[in-house]
Amino acid sequence: MRPKEAYDRTLELLQRHHEWFRSAIPLIASENVTSPAVREALICDFQHRYAEGWPGERVYAGCVYIDQVEIIAMDLARELFEAEHANVQPVSGLTANLAAFTALTDPGDTMMCLSVASGGHISMAKKKFGGTAGAVHGLEIEYLPLDEKRMNIDVDAAAKKISEVKPKLVTFGGSLFLFPHPVKELSKVAKDCGAHVMYDAAHVAGLIAGGQFQDPLREGAEVMTCSTHKTLPGPQHGMILCTKELAESINKAVFPGIVSNHHLHSVAALAIALAEMLEFGKEYTAQIVRNAKALGKAMYDQGLSVLCPELGFTESHIVVVDVTKYGDGGTLEKKLEDANIILNRNLLPWDPREGRHYKNPGGIRLGTSEVTRLGMKESEMKQIAEFIRRIVIDNEDPKKVAAEVAEFRKEFQKVHYCFESATEAYEYIKIR
Numbered sequence: 555m556r557p558k559e560a561y562d563r564t565l566e567l568l569q570r571h572h573e574w575f576r577s578a579i580p581l582i583a584s585e586n587v588t589s590p591a592v593r594e595a596l597i598c599d600f601q602h603r604y605a606e607g608w609p610g611e612r613v614y615a616g617c618v619y620i621d622q623v624e625i626i627a628m629d630l631a632r633e634l635f636e637a638e639h640a641n642v643q644p645v646s647g648l649t650a651n652l653a654a655f656t657a658l659t660d661p662g663d664t665m666m667c668l669s670v671a672s673g674g675h676i677s678m679a680k681k682k683f684g685g686t687a688g689a690v691h692g693l694e695i696e697y698l699p700l701d702e703k704r705m706n707i708d709v710d711a712a713a714k715k716i717s718e719v720k721p722k723l724v725t726f727g728g729s730l731f732l733f734p735h736p737v738k739e740l741s742k743v744a745k746d747c748g749a750h751v752m753y754d755a756a757h758v759a760g761l762i763a764g765g766q767f768q769d770p771l772r773e774g775a776e777v778m779t780c781s782t783h784k785t786l787p788g789p790q791h792g793m794i795l796c797t798k799e800l801a802e803s804i805n806k807a808v809f810p811g812i813v814s815n816h817h818l819h820s821v822a823a824l825a826i827a828l829a830e831m832l833e834f835g836k837e838y839t840a841q842i843v844r845n846a847k848a849l850g851k852a853m854y855d856q857g858l859s860v861l862c863p864e865l866g867f868t869e870s871h872i873v874v875v876d877v878t879k880y881g882d883g884g885t886l887e888k889k890l891e892d893a894n895i896i897l898n899r900n901l902l903p904w905d906p907r908e909g910r911h912y913k914n915p916g917g918i919r920l921g922t923s924e925v926t927r928l929g930m931k932e933s934e935m936k937q938i939a940e941f942i943r944r945i946v947i948d949n950e951d952p953k954k955v956a957a958e959v960a961e962f963r964k965e966f967q968k969v970h971y972c973f974e975s976a977t978e979a980y981e982y983i984k985i986r
């Protein structure tokens with residue numbers, strides 16, 4: 555492709571993506587859509603600048619306003635999470651985790667966490683799987699046992715294993731995260747064995763901020779890491795909250811350890827998202843959880859094998875469906891995408907021992923953060939469940955369903971739970 559052709563084509567593809575998302579149902583649990591003010595911050599001049607170091611101690615000039623914005627972001631983060639210390643410099647949840655591993659452990663130490671199939675994040679995975687903890691930081695990984703029926707850490711088995719393994723770090727949290735983890739129940743056991751306790755809140759940070767999930771920093775976690783763009787509807791970025799005792803080692807691990815420049819436009823966007831969460835977060839996240847429960851029930855009523863019906867399906871933004879009766883998660887993810895329903899295939903905890911692979915796993919994972927942000931409530935969850943049934947169970951033509959999905963989406967174009975919403979959620983903004 556010639557340069558001008560590639561230039562035009564790229565810009566055209568961006569606009570087509572925006573058009574598609576205006577007509578689709580976005581259900582990826584790790585995604586969200588930001589407020590117009592957050593998007594405005596993301597295209598500001600901060601994105602052209604460097605600000606290595608700390609506010610007031612930069613190694614570059616030109617940081618007068620950048621410093622003030624970073625201080626606002628840190629203050630808001632501490633307030634929102636009632637944390638003693640906040641570091642807003644990690645550029646993603648994964649780098650936040652790597653910084654925490656660096657601050658709390660040495661290579662060769664053992665960390666206990668969930669396996670990826672049981673809900674752990676790839677940043678926690680073993681060296682042989684290329685995970686950040688194992689392959690980059692050199693940690694040995696031992697798994698926290700999962701109670702598969704309850705889709706949660708088995709407290710008694712985990713307490714026993716922690717006492718035997720005596721790890722240097724116990725990490726809670728993850729990516730397939732339906733119910734609050736037993737941080738309160740296991741922190742003392744971990745600390746008595748000499749372990750630090752960390753909580754990866756990437757998925758549930760917004761729910762924690764809104765008071766809808768659990769409160770890890772009060773339950774025994776010394777460090778809470780997160781990305782800032784899932785249930786917390788900010789820019790793609792990372793953040794670490796911790797005790798004041800660990801502040802200095804966390805700061806050093808982040809800079810100069812893991813980041814040089816820290817994506818200053820994202821820090822500005824994060825400040826705005828945090829301010830909007832302080833104002834609207836309780837109402838927003840309460841609706842996310844109500845919607846997730848309603849979506850779980852509605853899909854179950856439509857005949858789908860939603861996990862944990864006896865536990866109300868979920869206490870978070872995530873719902874998981876075992877689709878093995880109808881095929882595999884990979885094939886169904888594609889069919890649903892063709893119907894304008896965007897979600898992801900997901901390993902179920904028992905998939906590896908039943909011979910299923912991450913490309914064609916037994917599950918699909920759905921999250922309600924973004925549809926809630928678009929103003930949808932419980933009645934819309936029933937409609938979404940019906941669309942999904944028509945693809946997964948009835949095997950209807952995805953193109954036919956896609957047209958109905960686009961029609962259904964027409965009235966949900968604004969971003970809710972934010973100060974101003976003049977620009978539509980997926981409006982393409984041309985500044986050339």
Ligand code: DSN
Nearest residue numbers: 583584675676729730
């Ligand atoms: N953990 C991934 C997810 O949950 O989709 C994102 O890093």
